[in-house]
Amino acid sequence: MMKTRDHAGRDRGFIIRRHKAPRAAIAAVASALDRGRRGSHPLRAAALTAAFVASPAAAQLDPPAWTRPTAPFPLVGPITYVGSEGLAAYLIRTDRGAILIDATMEENVPAIARNIVASGVRLRDVKLILVSHAHFDHVAGLAAMKRLTGATVVAGARDAQALRTGIPPGETNYGVIRFPPVAVGRAVRDGERVRLGRVSLRAVATPGHTPGCTTWAMKVTDRGRPLDVVFPCSVTVAGNRLVGNRRYPGIVADYRTSIARLAALPADVVLPGHPEMADVAGRRKAGTLVAPGLLREMAVKARDDFDRELAKQTRAAAEKAR
């Protein structure tokens, strides 16, 4: 039921070339935004997108859905989906501005900005951007999104250095895919709360996929119903080196603890960074977003996948050593 597409391209051994959004396009977005500051209008949002349509698309072998724009759609309570089709960004409205979870890739930033505006939130009212983990598919757009909104970036403490340098943590079998560095305004540890207005999110440290991989948990009221909403960080192996990872020696133990933690976390609604893992769009359409057993089910599957991958990597290391 759940497809594992986390860094899937790289898992298949593709060579991926990154490209940067051209500076002229970023400047056009900023200028469209400045005009928009004097009054929000859908045309301003359209201008944000138009500025990027002209950007030359370099050869890219990531799943096409990762950069395919999609219209925003409300989920539960104050939460709206504003990401691309294949990479999630979640907007949470509060009485004191809005919180964004993840910025996805740099080339998605104009479409996400347009989605935020279309959801009735001015870009300058986005006060916080919460980070799931320091991999390019979730954070390469952070720096640009921070420039557009002026928001403070909040991330797991053990990923903060990676975000500040633009170099992902740990060792992988696909090499290093950098992303634009970004200032981290607040580095959080397990159990810390992030508040804006009356909304409060709890950081649940779920290291493994990256050392600072952070699951965010919050309570919402949806049509009078109290619900636990969880934004789980990835627990897929996705090319991570599990055996002999010198930059992340505790990786295996961290994965196991985190998967167990996710399995036990109260979650009525699951909103992951790779939306297809919980079929977010499909569930929303079908009216089945509230699914109390889903996170546990995802964790059980992740544990099976992890065990299989660890066995494979252990065998490969033993063969190499012979």
Ligand SMILES: [Zn+2]
């Ligand atoms: Zn990742």
